[in-house]
Structure formats: C-alpha cells, structure tokens
Amino acid sequence: MSDPDEPLEIAHPEESGAMRIAIRTAAVLLAFTLAFTAFMSSAWYLTAPRVAASAQAEKLRLIGEVLAPTLYDNALLADAITLPPQTVLGLDEDTRLFRARKNGAPVALVLEATAPDGYSGQIGLLLAVAADGRLLAVRVTRHKETPGLGDYIDPKKDRNKARPWITQFSNLGFAQIPIDQWRVKKDGGHFDQRAGATISARAVTNATRQALAWTVARRDKLFALPNNARFTDSSEE
Amino acid sequence: MSAWKDIAHNGIWKQNTLLAQLLGLCPLLAVSTTLVNAVSLGLATILVMLLSNLAISALRSLIPYEIRIPVFVLIIAALVTVVDLAFNAYLHDLYLVLGIFIPLIVTNCIVLARVEAFAAKNGLLDSMLDGVAMGAGFLWVIGLIGGLREIIGQGTLFSGIEMIVPTAHALQILPADYPGFLVMILPPGAFFTLALLIAGRNWLEARANQRRLAQQRRDTAPLTA
Numbered sequence: 005m006s007d008p009d010e011p012l013e014i015a016h017p018e019e020s021g022a023m024r025i026a027i028r029t030a031a032v033l034l035a036f037t038l039a040f041t042a043f044m045s046s047a048w049y050l051t052a053p054r055v056a057a058s059a060q061a062e063k064l065r066l067i068g069e070v071l072a073p074t075l076y077d078n079a080l081l082a083d084a085i086t087l088p089p090q091t092v093l094g095l096d097e098d099t100r101l102f103r104a105r106k107n108g109a110p111v112a113l114v115l116e117a118t119a120p121d122g123y124s125g126q127i128g129l130l131l132a133v134a135a136d137g138r139l140l141a142v143r144v145t146r147h148k149e150t151p152g153l154g155d156y157i158d159p160k161k162d163r164n165k166a167r168p169w170i171t172q173f174s175n176l177g178f179a180q181i182p183i184d185q186w187r188v189k190k191d192g193g194h195f196d197q198r199a200g201a202t203i204s205a206r207a208v209t210n211a212t213r214q215a216l217a218w219t220v221a222r223r224d225k226l227f228a229l230p231n232n233a234r235f236t237d238s239s240e241e
Numbered sequence: 242m243s244a245w246k247d248i249a250h251n252g253i254w255k256q257n258t259l260l261a262q263l264l265g266l267c268p269l270l271a272v273s274t275t276l277v278n279a280v281s282l283g284l285a286t287i288l289v290m291l292l293s294n295l296a297i298s299a300l301r302s303l304i305p306y307e308i309r310i311p312v313f314v315l316i317i318a319a320l321v322t323v324v325d326l327a328f329n330a331y332l333h334d335l336y337l338v339l340g341i342f343i344p345l346i347v348t349n350c351i352v353l354a355r356v357e358a359f360a361a362k363n364g365l366l367d368s369m370l371d372g373v374a375m376g377a378g379f380l381w382v383i384g385l386i387g388g389l390r391e392i393i394g395q396g397t398l399f400s401g402i403e404m405i406v407p408t409a410h411a412l413q414i415l416p417a418d419y420p421g422f423l424v425m426i427l428p429p430g431a432f433f434t435l436a437l438l439i440a441g442r443n444w445l446e447a448r449a450n451q452r453r454l455a456q457q458r459r460d461t462a463p464l465t466a
Contacts, residue, residue, distance in 0.1 A: 029305050036304075036312050040319040047323040051330035058333040148341060152274025152426060163400055163411075200423050 063130070063145070067102065067114055070132035070141040076104035076111045085226070086234045087115065092218050094118030094126070094211060101235070103227055110135040110227045113219055116145070119211030123203040124148040127157065129211055133219045135227070138177035142170060142212050147204075154204035169205070172196060173212055178220070186213040245370055252374025259382040259435065260442045264351040269383055269435065270428040272342060274394070277401040279387025282342040283380030287373055289324060289346045293317045294360040294372035301361050313356045321347050337404070351375060386434045394425035 067080070084100045087093075094117055102114040112134045119127040127147040132140040144158045155161040159168035172195055178186070187193025188206050197205035219226070222237070229235060252258075258265050268286075273279045296316055297304075304312050325343045328336040346352065355375050360368040391398055396415030403409055424430050 029308055032303070032305050033308050033311060036315055040315050044319050044322050047326050051326045054330035055326070058329065058336075151272055151278045151341065160404060161401065163395060163397070200427060 066130050066143055066145055067132075069143050070130055071104055071112055071114055076106050078103075078105045080104055080114070083231060085229045085232065088234060088236070090218070090237075093215055094120045101226060104132075110223075112140055113223070113226055115215070115219060117211055117215035119207040121203075121210075122147060122149055122207045123154050123201070124150065127204070127207055127211070129208065129215065131212065131215050131219070133216060133223075134177075135223065136177070137179065137220045137223070138175055139173055139212065139216050141174045142208075144170065144208065149204045150201070154201040156198055156201070157204050157208050169196065169198065170208070173209075178216070183213065183217060186216075244367070248367060248370050249374045252371060252376075253378045253381070256375075257378040257382060257442075258351045258375055259379060259386075260439050262351070262354070263439075264354055265349040265379055266435075267348045268342075268345050269386065270431045271345065273383050273387040273390055273431050273434075274426050275391045275400050276384060276388040276398055277405065278342075279383045280380065281339050281405075282345065283376070283383050285324075285339050285342050286346055286349060286352075286379050287376030289317075289321055289343075290352055290355060290372035290376040291369055292320050292324070292372075293352055293356055294368040295365065296320060297356045297360040298363060298365050298368035304361070309357070309361060310353075313353055313361075317352055317356065318347060335405075349379075351379060382438065386431060386438065389434050390425045390430050393422050394430060395419075395421050 064081070071080075080102050083103045083105065085103070087095065087099045087101050089096050089098070093115070096118075099116045104111040104114065112132045114130065114132050117129045117131060119129060125148050127149070128145040129142055130145050131142045134140050147155065147157060149155045149157060151161075156163065156169050159170055162168040162170070181194050185194040186209065188195050188197040188202060188209050190197055190202050191206065193209070195205070195209050197209075226235065256262055259269060265286075268282055272282045293316065297313060300316070321343060325340070328339065328343065355371060359371045363371070388398060391400065392414050396413065396417075396419035398412045398414050399409065400411035402411060422430075425434075
C-alpha cells in the first residue's frame with residue numbers, strides 16, 4: 005500500500021537535515037495529538053451534562069421496573085441515604101439507596117450492586133429488597149456481555165419474552181431458596197442458566213445473593229437512618 | 242461519472258470488505274448473531290467510515306508520510322469516541338441500541354485500510370463515497386450473515402427489533418419448538434457462513450470470468466489468433 009511515488013523529503017542526507025526532519029515529524033505528531041485530544045475533551049465537556057441526565061432518567065425508569073409504584077406512597081427519590089463504597093456489593097463509589105414506605109411502614113429498599121466478574125467486565129444491577137427479606141426484583145442496569153449470547157441477562161435482549169431469565173429471582177428470599185442454593189444449576193444451585201453463556205448468569209446470580217444477604221443483615225438500620233444520612237457499617241468485617 | 246461507479250462497485254462487490262479483502266472479521270464474529278444487531282453495526286460502520294475518510298482526505302496534505310499510520314489511528318479513535326459521546330448525549334434511545342457497537346468499530350481494520358489505501362490519496366468527495374461504499378459492502382454481507390445465523394441458530398428473524406420500533410415483533414421463521422442450533426450463534430457459525438458466502442462469490446466471479454473470456458475469444462477470433 006505504500007506509494008513509491010511519494011516524495012521522501014531527504015534531499016540533503018546530512019546529519020543536520022535528518023535531524024531537522026525527525027524534529028519536524030515529531031512536532032507534527034505532537035500537534036495532531038494535542039489537537040485531537042482537545043477535540044475529544046471538548047466533546048466530553050459538551051456532552052457530559054446530557055449524558056448524566058440521560059443516565060439519571062434511565063435509573064428512574066429502572067426503579068419502576070423493580071418496584072411497582074403502587075406498593076409505596078412516600079416520595080421515593082427524597083427518602084434516600086448515601087452508601088459509601090461497599091466491597092461486598094462490588095461498589096467502588098458513593099451510591100444512593102432509596103427507601104419505599106407505605107403509611108410510614110417500611111416496604112422495600114432499592115439499591116445498586118455490581119457483579120465484578122461478567123464475561124466482559126462489570127455488570128451493574130439494581131435490586132429491590134422487601135422489608136420481609138424477599139428480593140422483589142433485580143434488573144441489569146449496564147453490561148457489556150456478548151450480544152446475542154450473554155446479553156439475555158437484560159430482559160430487553162432476552163428471547164424468552166414470556167418469562168425472561170432475570171425474573172426467576174423475583175419474590176424469592178433465603179426463606180424460599182436457602183442461601184447455599186442461591187447459585188446457578190451448573191454450580192449445584194437452584195437457578196437456571198442458558199447454554200453457552202454460563203459466566204454471565206453466574207456473575208448476576210452470585211452478585212444478587214451477596215447483595216440480598218448484605219441488605220437483609222442491615223435492613224433495620226438502613227430503614228431507620230435519617231434522610232440523606234451517610235451509612236457506616238459498624239459490623240464491617 | 243464512471244469513476245464514482247467504479248468506487249461504488251469496488252466497495253459493494255469487487256473489493257468487498259468481508260468477501261474479498263477479509264477485513265473486519267472481529268466485529269463480524271462478535272455481532273452477526275442476529276439480523277438487527279448486524280445491521281445496526283453496519284450502519285454505525287458506514288457513519289464512522291464516512292467521517293474518517295472525510296477527515297483524513299481533508300487533512301492529507303498536513304500528514305507527513307512517515308508517521309501517517311499513528312496519525313490515522315489517532316484520528317479514527319478520536320472520531321469514534323466523539324461519535325460515541327454524541328450518540329449518548331443527543332440520540333440516547335438509539336444509543337441504547339447501538340451504543341455497545343460503536344466502540345467495536347475501532348476493532349474493524351477496514352476503517353484504517355480505506356483511510357490508508359484511498360482517503361490519503363484522493364479528494365474529499367471521492368473519499369466520502371469510498372467510505373460509504375465500503376461501509377455498505379460491509380453492511381449487506383454482515384446483515385446477510387446475521388440473518389442466516391439467526392434463522393438457523395434460533396429460528397427467528399428481526400429479534401430485538403422492538404428496541405428500535407417498539408411496536409414491531411420478532412418473526413418466528415422456524416416452528417416455535419425449534420430447539421436452536423448453538424454452533425450458529427457461537428463464533429464458528431460466523432466462520433461457516435462467511436466461508437459459504439465467499440465460496441459463492443468466487444463461483445459467481447469465476448463464471449463471469451469464463452463468460453467474458455469466451456466472449457473475447459468470439460469477438461477477437463476473426464481478427465487475430
């Protein structure tokens with residue numbers, strides 16, 4: 005593909021000439037790098053607020069998927085506490101935990117968790133845990149699993165529309181499925197996985213188990229904390 | 242203009258990315274599992290190829306020959322990043338569908354190949370047309386492979402279309418109790434399908450060549466030996 009007719013600008017092959025060409029070439033490369041880095045940074049600055057707003061709107065829509073709006077009567081988004089990073093939940097930055105109540109009585113906790121071990125990196129989860137310890141529902145908020153193979157963990161991509169894979173967790177707690185059975189069938193547990201993409205299912209199942217156990221153990225404290233408080237785990241191992 | 246016809250013919254058939262140059266196999270393996278996924282990636286590829294060919298054709302007099310490859314890679318990566326950000330910010334619904342495919346375009350060597358082989362040596366309009374034609378060649382082949390793999394692998398067509406057109410549904414092509422054929426969904430299925438298509442293209446080309454030769458012989462026989 006190289007072009008033999010391209011003029012190689014080495015008219016005077018002396019030391020100084022070669023040096024000058026090297027410096028000029030390096031300067032051009034530097035200029036291109038600076039220009040296109042600036043191009044990317046400005047695109048990032050211009051789009052960042054809108055990207056964040058889209059992500060927030062998407063999160064509100066997702067909360068509706070794990071927790072039916074008829075189940076609670078408080079202002080859900082206002083009744084929240086801040087969770088500092090939790091290793092057990094796979095979270096490495098602050099997140100918000102929302103608390104649903106009806107007539108003042110606790111109904112459910114809505115929180116985020118991350119499965120660190122998906123087939124292509126992290127899988128973000130959103131869970132609603134009922135006050136009686138059952139998992140109301142879990143949804144995948146972000147993932148990079150293989151399209152058409154591992155992405156069935158997201159019900160939008162699941163071919164089984166009548167009963168998407170992720171809904172098999174709905175309304176189950178450790179009273180219904182013992183904690184040591186809260187695994188995919190391939191690992192000797194209760195939950196189905198799809199052939200050819202066990203890793204995605206295993207990552208979601210294990211992260212869901214850990215998040216449910218974490219939440220149930222701290223349920224009363226999570227409901228009792230004042231609004232906008234910062235959760236600190238006194239029983240941190 | 243016949244030069245433009247040549248560019249289009251090259252991109253779509255004669256030098257087809259997937260069938261003739263065998264470039265862009267990485268996204269082909271990853272994404273051609275369903276028709277909707279494949280066509281989505283194809284459309285995003287056309288957009289990126291149009292932009293990268295345009296940018297490099299415009300800047301070609303500024304780029305020293307010796308460092309053209311790093312500069313090309315820099316420009317393509319920057320363009321893909323900006324397209325990704327712009328989709329996320331301004332076309333968020335479409336981004337939810339196409340979003341995961343856009344970064345994959347960087348892995349497609351056809352983008353760098355066309356920039357190097359064409360846009361670095363040709364004018365703006367020709368380069369843009371070349372980008373679109375090469376992208377269209379990629380689109381129809383990956384779409385065909387996606388459709389074939391989806392029908393044989395899971396018995397449906399257009400699964401996932403509801404993400405783009407909410408009222409549409411996937412078509413069940415094979416009976417609903419079709420057990421599926423996992424190999425077609427896994428990467429080997431893409432290799433098998435692509436191999437069959439390449440064989441088909443070579444067969445068509447060989448037949449056309451034979452016909453042309455026969456025609457030439459008939460035309461030239463009375464004049465020269």
